[in-house]
Amino acid sequence: MKRAIVLLSGGVDSATTGAIAGADGFELYALTFDYGQRHKIEIDSAGLCAQSLKARKHLIIKTDLREIGGSALTADIEVPTSTFNLQPSTLIPVTYVPARNTIFLSFALAWAETIGAEDIFIGANAVDYSGYPDCRPEFIKSFETMANLATKASVEGKLRYRIQAPLINLTKTEIIKKGIELGIDYAITWSCYDPQSVTEVKSSKLKVIPKRRDNSKLITFLVPCGRCDSCVLRAKGFFEAGVKDPLLI
């Protein structure tokens, strides 16, 4: 069985990507980063996704991107309310983490080389996305070229690395439809950049009313904000797919 590394963040896109890799017949090696993101719930979700995908191994790499800073996801910068509904923006938002996918793919490459995998799956998407530069096809392609010059196995002519981004040209709606087709339970995924800590869900003023997550390994009272780019994209995707988001009531 051919092995593949799957970058798993615990979100809709990476879970779907993992399911696609599994359906393609790969034995999955899931890779998640504990990089100092403000909300550990992502890592819990990634763990549930790895289990659900029957990954052979799930490696969580600890590496502190907070020391580098420069992003609302790692530094003390406020996560803004999405403006997608007002105007499509060409600006890259403050939630962009400098070189994050480059760093993640580099670790994936190291692991791929160690276990003899040629395929690295990433849930990058360049349609319904936040405009991050490291989600674009030209970035993915250039990383692949570099990967095949960086490593022992590629130099010795033994392996040819492929960076697979099967969602790159799909809309969020298409991604969700694909995932449902493949049997993903999106209740275990997490998308929100700015989870809210609430004790009484029903009295909260959140636009998206969440239910309590019932897996005991999760932090029960963190709920999606419903307003950040990631929540808005997720909501749009489920709405247009004609499916209820199982994470929400």
Add this chain to the structure above:
Amino acid sequence: MKRAIVLLSGGVDSATTGAIAGADGFELYALTFDYGQRHKIEIDSAGLCAQSLKARKHLIIKTDLREIGGSALTADIEVPTSTFNLQPSTLIPVTYVPARNTIFLSFALAWAETIGAEDIFIGANAVDYSGYPDCRPEFIKSFETMANLATKASVEGKLRYRIQAPLINLTKTEIIKKGIELGIDYAITWSCYDPQSVTEVKSSKLKVIPKRRDNSKLITFLVPCGRCDSCVLRAKGFFEAGVKDPLLI
């Protein structure tokens, strides 16, 4: 003053690279990795080098490459005695760490983007080296291409990243001569892959007889083995430069 990131491992090459970047007029941001290498003395040396180079900041990123494994420098694989003197080998040695320079440069890129630096200096060398694939000019070039597609600043057309590898075509002897010219005290650098713990230096059977390192921040009784690729290359470099290695008696 233009800023530059300098990857600083504490060895001869990165110290020299830092000195070149300083002489080129850059304000230095030194970056070192605590990646689970077996010997922390490298990190101590990097700290001394950063001080000596008058780096504006020295960031030590903790990230555990041992979890990925696949190298004698991170996993429990024996560091071999160098065979450089017997035959030039085309094989990549077990001290190669999968995708290490890719990972290091990725973090450097993230930091460069955060602080607005366009230049990243790395002491990669493709002449007197261990044959690591990620030290070759074609790798460096492809990383640079990728970097300029990966980042916000490059997409917005504000910055153009350069991966500078000023030692890439120099012999170890030329590197050492250059460093001495620039005033580097190589006594604070560390090269050995397999330091030996000794209490009585004079009675040791090491081929290269080391003196005790006298900086109180260093582990006093670790001495270079004199037999690994890195020691052999260092010794050859100093010998041919006609200079005594100040780290040794």
